[in-house]
Amino acid sequence: MPQLPSLSSLYELSTPTLGISVFVCTVIIAYTIAKMFGFGRKNEFPVEGRVVVITGGSDGMGRAVATNLAGRGAHVVVVARTVSKLQSTVEDMRRAAMNSLKQRFFYISADLTDPAECDRVIAEVTGWNYGAGPDIVWCCAGFCHPGFFTEVPISVQRQQMDTVYWTAANTAHSTLRNWLAPVPPSAQMQNPRRHLIFTCSTLAFTPIAGYGPYSPAKAAIRSLSDTLSQEIEMYNGAFTQRHRNSAPAADVKIHTIFPMGILSGGFDNEQKLKPELTKMLEEADKPQTPEEVAQISLAALERGEYLITTMFVGNVMKGTALGPSPRNAPIGDTILSWLSNLVFLQVIPDLRNKAFNWGKTNGLPNAGGFEDETPEATTPPS
Numbered sequence: 001m002p003q004l005p006s007l008s009s010l011y012e013l014s015t016p017t018l019g020i021s022v023f024v025c026t027v028i029i030a031y032t033i034a035k036m037f038g039f040g041r042k043n044e045f046p047v048e049g050r051v052v053v054i055t056g057g058s059d060g061m062g063r064a065v066a067t068n069l070a071g072r073g074a075h076v077v078v079v080a081r082t083v084s085k086l087q088s089t090v091e092d093m094r095r096a097a098m099n100s101l102k103q104r105f106f107y108i109s110a111d112l113t114d115p116a117e118c119d120r121v122i123a124e125v126t127g128w129n130y131g132a133g134p135d136i137v138w139c140c141a142g143f144c145h146p147g148f149f150t151e152v153p154i155s156v157q158r159q160q161m162d163t164v165y166w167t168a169a170n171t172a173h174s175t176l177r178n179w180l181a182p183v184p185p186s187a188q189m190q191n192p193r194r195h196l197i198f199t200c201s202t203l204a205f206t207p208i209a210g211y212g213p214y215s216p217a218k219a220a221i222r223s224l225s226d227t228l229s230q231e232i233e234m235y236n237g238a239f240t241q242r243h244r245n246s247a248p249a250a251d252v253k254i255h256t257i258f259p260m261g262i263l264s265g266g267f268d269n270e271q272k273l274k275p276e277l278t279k280m281l282e283e284a285d286k287p288q289t290p291e292e293v294a295q296i297s298l299a300a301l302e303r304g305e306y307l308i309t310t311m312f313v314g315n316v317m318k319g320t321a322l323g324p325s326p327r328n329a330p331i332g333d334t335i336l337s338w339l340s341n342l343v344f345l346q347v348i349p350d351l352r353n354k355a356f357n358w359g360k361t362n363g364l365p366n367a368g369g370f371e372d373e374t375p376e377a378t379t380p381p382s
């Protein structure tokens, strides 16, 4: 029978093994912490000296993004309809500029529901930028008209699709036609990567009663973003062969931001129209300031993320609806989606029960009949 090793010899045997294990664990923990704090990570979204177009850049989140980017040294063009708000944003950007002597700021007044206006905007920016297209285009234009589907006139719902989806799709169309036009090898330059950014809403992930006129338009943006993120790979593939064939002038990356509530003028206006049930269902949302949303979004873009949320609850809402979208981090996002799906087993019936009980307690919202088909003013006050 083999002799069992004594306790002391076992201890001696395990000392080097223990030492190696402790060393390996320390390295793994140090590496994880270093990554958490971003050590050694490349900035995937450099903006200094680059030309950025921001639609809806004169108010709320768009304006906060514009001033933040001015502070980081970008040249910024803001686009919206109302000239006075655009002019005061340009003044804000001049004050916030990192280098006011070098940086250039510009505004264009345009209604982006009109595709011809989007073409004009990109053409004007290209002229202003000495013949080169913009480097970054960020679609922030849009506002929300909440209300129950049957209560809100259908013309207002169509207007929501125009303002929310079509301003973004028109801008993307004009931008990508500018960026993806074939350039012959002789004219190829080493341009840095370009970025097209959509602003969506976590309502594209999770339904909330009372957002029927708005959420479908945001869900359509998410679908467009996912489709483009795949389609753009074809152009990026062609770009790698730019020395031999005609190719786009630069590599392009797509991103989409999914904010929760943002404390903006648009939000104040929306609160006046919002059904009480909707306010109750979205209680978990603690609205953020436009500056917070801008700062969190920019940090995520610097990490190179694709679908970007701005707070914990939004991240859980994304997790349950990740579907076939490209992941930011394969392991982290997979665990997030498993956990979120467990959370939503409870959330889905809870939201429906609250709606049911609301009806039981309060009766119909339209005791006085439905609103007629005359479109009402849905534009947030300037």
Ligand SMILES: NC(=O)C1=CN([C@@H]2O[C@H](COP(=O)(O)OP(=O)(O)OC[C@H]3O[C@@H](n4cnc5c(N)ncnc54)[C@H](OP(=O)(O)O)[C@@H]3O)[C@@H](O)[C@H]2O)C=CC1
Pocket: 055, 056, 057, 058, 059, 060, 061, 062, 079, 080, 081, 082, 083, 085, 110, 111, 112, 113, 139, 140, 141, 142, 143, 144, 163, 164, 167, 199, 200, 201, 202, 258, 259, 260, 261, 262, 263, 264, 265, 266, 267, 290, 379, 380
């Ligand atoms: N506020 C919120 O709670 C949330 C908002 N979002 C989304 O974030 C984005 C920013 O929202 P928020 O900060 O509230 O925005 P604001 O309502 O504060 O500002 C909207 C901006 O879009 C411009 N705009 C509106 N319609 C058009 C148009 N047809 N053509 C060109 N510009 C237009 C406005 O200027 P002008 O009127 O002069 O044209 C303004 O600059 C929007 O896409 C919104 O849907 C997402 C989640 C939550």
Ligand SMILES: CCCCCCCCCCCCCCCC(=O)[C@@H](N)CO
Pocket: 143, 144, 201, 202, 203, 206, 208, 259, 260, 261, 262, 267, 270, 281, 282, 283, 284, 285, 313, 316, 317, 343, 347
């Ligand atoms: C732990 C996880 C629980 C999840 C519970 C789900 C709660 C739903 C909150 C809905 C928040 C909607 C924010 C977007 C608002 C928006 O886009 C409009 N204000 C447009 O302007």
